[in-house]
Amino acid sequence: MDCYVVHIDNSTLRVGLYAHGQNPKFLAEDLLPTVASHSRIVDPKEFGLQFSRLLAENFGHELPKLPVLFVLEPELTDLFLLALDKNTEENSEEVVKQIKEKLIHEDIQNIFFSYYRIAPFVFQFVGIQKETIQGFLDAVSTLAIPLTGVFPLGLILPKTNTNVASMFIFPAETENTVVFSELTGTSFAEKLEGKIAIDELIKLFWQLSVYSTKNTGPTIYTFKNFVHKIPSYKPRAVEMTQTTEGYEKLQVTKDTIAKNPQLLTSQANLLNILSVPQSSNKKIPVPAVIAAGVVSILAMVLVVLQFTVGIGSLFTSQEREVLADQTAQNQDQTKTEVPQQQEEQPAKELKRSDIKLRVENGNGVPGSAGKLKAYLEGFGYTVASVGNAVKTDYPSTTILLPNNLADYKDLLANDLKTNYTVEVTATDTKADGYDVLIIVGAK
Numbered sequence: 001m002d003c004y005v006v007h008i009d010n011s012t013l014r015v016g017l018y019a020h021g022q023n024p025k026f027l028a029e030d031l032l033p034t035v036a037s038h039s040r041i042v043d044p045k046e047f048g049l050q051f052s053r054l055l056a057e058n059f060g061h062e063l064p065k066l067p068v069l070f071v072l073e074p075e076l077t078d079l080f081l082l083a084l085d086k087n088t089e090e091n092s093e094e095v096v097k098q099i100k101e102k103l104i105h106e107d108i109q110n111i112f113f114s115y116y117r118i119a120p121f122v123f124q125f126v127g128i129q130k131e132t133i134q135g136f137l138d139a140v141s142t143l144a145i146p147l148t149g150v151f152p153l154g155l156i157l158p159k160t161n162t163n164v165a166s167m168f169i170f171p172a173e174t175e176n177t178v179v180f181s182e183l184t185g186t187s188f189a190e191k192l193e194g195k196i197a198i199d200e201l202i203k204l205f206w207q208l209s210v211y212s213t214k215n216t217g218p219t220i221y222t223f224k225n226f227v228h229k230i231p232s233y234k235p236r237a238v239e240m241t242q243t244t245e246g247y248e249k250l251q252v253t254k255d256t257i258a259k260n261p262q263l264l265t266s267q268a269n270l271l272n273i274l275s276v277p278q279s280s281n282k283k284i285p286v287p288a289v290i291a292a293g294v295v296s297i298l299a300m301v302l303v304v305l306q307f308t309v310g311i312g313s314l315f316t317s318q319e320r321e322v323l324a325d326q327t328a329q330n331q332d333q334t335k336t337e338v339p340q341q342q343e344e345q346p347a348k349e350l351k352r353s354d355i356k357l358r359v360e361n362g363n364g365v366p367g368s369a370g371k372l373k374a375y376l377e378g379f380g381y382t383v384a385s386v387g388n389a390v391k392t393d394y395p396s397t398t399i400l401l402p403n404n405l406a407d408y409k410d411l412l413a414n415d416l417k418t419n420y421t422v423e424v425t426a427t428d429t430k431a432d433g434y435d436v437l438i439i440v441g442a443k
Helices: 044-059 091-103 130-141 155-161 196-209 224-230 248-259 261-265 297-305 319-344 368-379 402-415
Strands: 003-009 012-018 025-030 068-072 077-083 111-119 122-129 147-152 167-169 175-182 185-193 220-222 356-361 382-388 397-402 422-427 436-440
Touching: 003 248, 012 248, 025 044, 044 130, 068 077, 068 155, 068 248, 077 091, 077 111, 077 155, 077 185, 077 261, 091 122, 111 130, 122 130, 122 185, 147 155, 147 248, 147 261, 147 402, 155 167, 155 185, 155 248, 167 196, 167 382, 175 196, 185 368, 196 220, 224 422, 248 261, 356 368, 368 382, 368 436, 397 402, 402 422
Parallel strands: 003 068, 068 147, 167 220, 356 382, 356 436, 397 422
Antiparallel strands: 003 012, 012 025, 077 122, 111 122, 167 175, 175 185, 397 436
């Protein structure tokens, strides 16, 4: 498949040009945080313009009109396995119930999601924030190039092998991408902070593994260029046709889809889950989204909404009616609230970038602090540092707010309450290096 494979890691854009009969061409560019930040597209229009300019400058002005395929970092998607009790009837209502229980930091109305069965009583869940994927779609709408796929890295890596349980490690300087796969599904995909510690990785492997026994050693994969970075343990190298350093995530995505073209029409391609009813007025742009020869919009709707018994149903008819009613209510509420907002006096402007935050992990779940850091910086806050709290039994996410910053109470709480249960505590304590401390709790 000839295409552009595009990957954004924090604010770094990487592009691979794969054209028939030519060697792959690669480029990397650091974008401004106002264009792309924490692997998200912040300004779709500006991203589209810069993307076009970079292609022309690096690959020549006579560019082939190839489709674009995005590969996403783990923090952009929710991936986990759902295991139903064998005594429970296997139906969509029970699966959706478990999904809602697992999404403790997410409002189900704000995400596109799907699930499919990978074993008896076991389902793979995949979800993405509507606003996040909207950024990718809006960016592509400024280009004269079709979009053929949006794939989470966490779903791509397990397709490179057939092991029952495998851990994939992508080392970096300050954080490491870790994906755990079992039964061909993905139950864990996170960026873990700090250096690689093989004993901690092995411990995490056995914590995550449900079906494997400890009679055999853990199966750990990395990329050929990074095998030496995991001392005292020799992991297996993920097989790729190219090993260009810095572009491994692009290459493994291209190779995996070339070997498994059915992935383009599966739920692993997030374009195929976009027909879930939306809870806002914002609509997904339809023109030029799906590449010719992949699937039509109608086909995607049928694939998602008419699951077979082997896959399950995304929503019951009653749930669709509830979502539709909520959409109508949201639209009516928007119409009635706008005039009132216009009559109100402008409030004092509070700039998120004016305060420095520290985020600490207070629930003991690896990657929680890093996930909240990315979430906050997506709003424009400055996160000065992250770390671990003195205890790991915080029931809710706690904001320790100095009295002199009391004006920020509602702003911080409102920004967090969509995904977190928030408790604000006033304090007179002043700390060096940051203004506000936020401790991630269990909810």
